[in-house]
Amino acid sequence: xxxxxxxxxxxxxxxxxxxxxxxxxxxxxxxxxxxxxxxxxxxxxxxxxxxxxxxxxxxxxxxxxxxxxxxxxxxxxxxxxxxxxxxxxxxxxxxxxxxxxxxxxxxxxxxxxxxxxxxxxxxxxxxxxxxxxxxxxxxxxxxxxxxxxxxxxxxxxxxxxxxxxxxxxxxxxxxxxxxxxxxxxxxxxxxxxxxxxxxxxxxxxxxxxxxxxxxxxxxxxxxxxxxxxxxxxxxxxxxxxxxxxxxxxxxxxxxxxxxxxxxxxxxxxxxxxxxxxxxxxxxxxxxxxxxxxxxxxxxxxxxxxxxxxxxxxxxxxxxxxxxxxxxxxxxxxxxxxxxxxxxxxxxxxxxxxxxxxxxxxxxxxxxxxxxxxxxxxxxxxxxxxxxxxxxxxxxxxxxxxxxxxxxxxxxxxxxxxxxxxxxxxxxxxxxxxxxxxxxxxxxxxxxxxxxxxxxxxxxxxxxxxxxxxxxxxxxxxxxxxxxxxxxxxxxxxxxxxxxxxxxxxxxxxxxxxxxxxxxxxxxxxxxxxxxxxxxxxxx
Numbered sequence: 001x002x003x004x005x006x007x008x009x010x011x012x013x014x015x016x017x018x019x020x021x022x023x024x025x026x027x028x029x030x031x032x033x034x035x036x037x038x039x040x041x042x043x044x045x046x047x048x049x050x051x052x053x054x055x056x057x058x059x060x061x062x063x064x065x066x067x068x069x070x071x072x073x074x075x076x077x078x079x080x081x082x083x084x085x086x087x088x089x090x091x092x093x094x095x096x097x098x099x100x101x102x103x104x105x106x107x108x109x110x111x112x113x114x115x116x117x118x119x120x121x122x123x124x125x126x127x128x129x130x131x132x133x134x135x136x137x138x139x140x141x142x143x144x145x146x147x148x149x150x151x152x153x154x155x156x157x158x159x160x161x162x163x164x165x166x167x168x169x170x171x172x173x174x175x176x177x178x179x180x181x182x183x184x185x186x187x188x189x190x191x192x193x194x195x196x197x198x199x200x201x202x203x204x205x206x207x208x209x210x211x212x213x214x215x216x217x218x219x220x221x222x223x224x225x226x227x228x229x230x231x232x233x234x235x236x237x238x239x240x241x242x243x244x245x246x247x248x249x250x251x252x253x254x255x256x257x258x259x260x261x262x263x264x265x266x267x268x269x270x271x272x273x274x275x276x277x278x279x280x281x282x283x284x285x286x287x288x289x290x291x292x293x294x295x296x297x298x299x300x301x302x303x304x305x306x307x308x309x310x311x312x313x314x315x316x317x318x319x320x321x322x323x324x325x326x327x328x329x330x331x332x333x334x335x336x337x338x339x340x341x342x343x344x345x346x347x348x349x350x351x352x353x354x355x356x357x358x359x360x361x362x363x364x365x366x367x368x369x370x371x372x373x374x375x376x377x378x379x380x381x382x383x384x385x386x387x388x389x390x391x392x393x394x395x396x397x398x399x400x401x402x403x404x405x406x407x408x409x410x411x412x413x414x415x416x417x418x419x420x421x422x423x424x425x426x427x428x429x430x431x432x433x434x435x436x437x438x439x440x441x442x443x444x445x446x447x448x449x450x451x452x453x454x455x456x457x458x459x460x461x462x463x464x465x466x467x468x469x470x471x472x473x474x475x476x477x478x479x480x481x482x483x484x485x486x487x488x489x490x491x492x493x494x495x496x497x498x499x500x501x502x503x504x505x506x507x508x509x510x511x512x513x514x515x516x517x518x519x520x521x522x523x524x525x526x527x528x529x530x531x532x533x534x535x536x537x538x539x
Contacts, residue, residue: 071425079382091369093131187215230258273309324352388529396524405517411437441477484516
């Protein structure tokens with residue numbers, strides 16, 4: 001072995017160990033319910049649904065008695081690390097604690113503190129809250145109330161500190177702490193910015209903000225020497241934090257209201273998100289021309305969203321921009337190239353109101369909050385799908401085995417019938433109907449594929465060639481249905497012969513149809529996915 005190879009060997013082993021540990025963390029996050037509630041089922045209920053390209057799967061895949069998902073459940077880990085749901089309302093703000101251990105959110109006018117690692121609710125704050133933010137250097141938080149006041153409170157005990165701050169400026173839409181946590185700025189309906197002394201709760205400065213419409217967002221520069229304001233009038237202003245004088249602006253580049261602002265870590269640029277569907281990057285260090293007038297700023301525009309951009313964030317290393325939109329997507333952009341990283345797009349079911357970056361164990365995460373009252377934590381590097389790959393383009397309405405168990409047939413609302421190999425998960429035939437498929441089957445001799453549409457019409461095909469053949473009323477799939485030994489109840493698959501539980505399904509699209517034969521079970525999902533599980537321990 002060469003000297004160079006010898007020196008590289010420890011580095012390779014170190015990287016392999018890091019990959020294994022990272023994989024183990026993802027495994028624990030993905031299968032927390034199984035590990036916590038039924039640890040003895042980890043082999044049967046977690047490993048089969050682990051991505052086939054993951055380190056853990058490759059280590060344990062040859063264990064003889066572990067259930068096997070035909071074709072693999074998925075290739076890579078889902079980018080979604082955690083889903084934190086709170087029934088009712090929408091997530092209107094998100095803020096991370098200074099050490100990244102807690103997450104502060106406002107949902108349905110309530111304020112909540114969550115453990116960022118486990119997703120458990122730590123404490124519930126006051127009601128009637130518009131938005132809330134963590135102070136950068138302590139467990140202190142500030143909440144804007146619908147009454148127009150601001151309360152400072154301890155996120156550990158939930159107790160309010162001092163008296164509410166009464167700015168008398170109408171509704172408050174934005175607050176921001178200075179980087180050292182000693183000052184707080186607020187703005188809203190009255191178009192003024194008030195700076196507060198956090199320790200005493202007194203006003204340091206109350207000055208007009210040069211905006212013609214309400215302020216929607218405020219942010220301090222990383223060194224605290226400046227702060228920026230964005231307004232519903234579509235303009236941005238940058239202010240000197242010591243004097244309160246405007247040092248840059250009003251910056252005009254958006255055609256509609258500015259909802260969110262973020263400085264880059266070096267403070268040289270500022271990123272804005274607007275109702276006009278764009279994200280803009282501005283030079284925050286422009287100087288006046290010789291005659292004392294500000295030169296017209298031409299921002300760099302990032303286009304890709306199909307609706308209003310509610311929130312923007314810049315990664316701690318200054319490499320990425322994240323933007324959250326009413327179009328239900330969170331998009332990532334390279335700050336250097338100004339191009340969208342389209343392979344890293346993230347989605348919610350409803351409009352996304354807020355986004356933030358989070359550094360966890362040396363890895364960059366993304367935290368998002370949406371109108372569906374859901375907070376999601378994402379791995380920024382994962383490119384895997386969020387769920388089971390879609391085999392049909394619509395809900396799988398019915399699924400059935402051949403009598404010999406060698407074939408599976410599925411029917412969908414997408415008007416297709418598909419035939420599958422239960423061992424490999426490969427699709428052997430795809431057949432088309434004019435109406436949505438209601439039921440499917442294979443004949444007793446496994447020579448013909450049968451299907452009935454939603455109007456009751458019956459169809460038949462040759463099982464070998466897929467060619468259509470004449471169907472009779474006796475070919476209605478109802479007359480050829482089979483009941484297998486395995487059944488699904490809630491998330492549990494049980495063996496009716498012994499009454500024992502054989503596995504617990506992971507979180508995935510809802511199951512809409514099921515069938516089994518021998519030691520194999522097939523599931524048809526609402527998203528069009530097909531999951532085929534073989535249980536060698538039942539042979």
